[in-house]
Amino acid sequence: MKVSGVTPGYNRDEILAALKECGMKATDGKPAQSTKYLAIGDNVGRSKLDAVFSGNSQAKIVTTGELLEVMNRFGKAE
DSSP states (O other): OEEESBBTTBOHHHHHHHHHHTTOOOEESOOOTTOOEEEEOBTOOHHHHHHHHTTSOOOEEEEHHHHHHHHHHTTOOO
16 A cells, blocks of 8 residues: 555655554555555656556555545544
């Protein structure tokens, strides 16, 4: 999973740490062909979206807000 953009109330390192705590491989950077998800917040990097929409990555796009909401339901994020 790649993470891009700003999520109100969280910094990117906190989001990456929460994802890793759940056992996910999460990094910041441009999505590759093998990237399964791109979690986006406000002001997402254009190059990251271009990688997905151009076909250079098969990542599914989710918002960091949606992702954190699911994690909170299972007690994995604060």
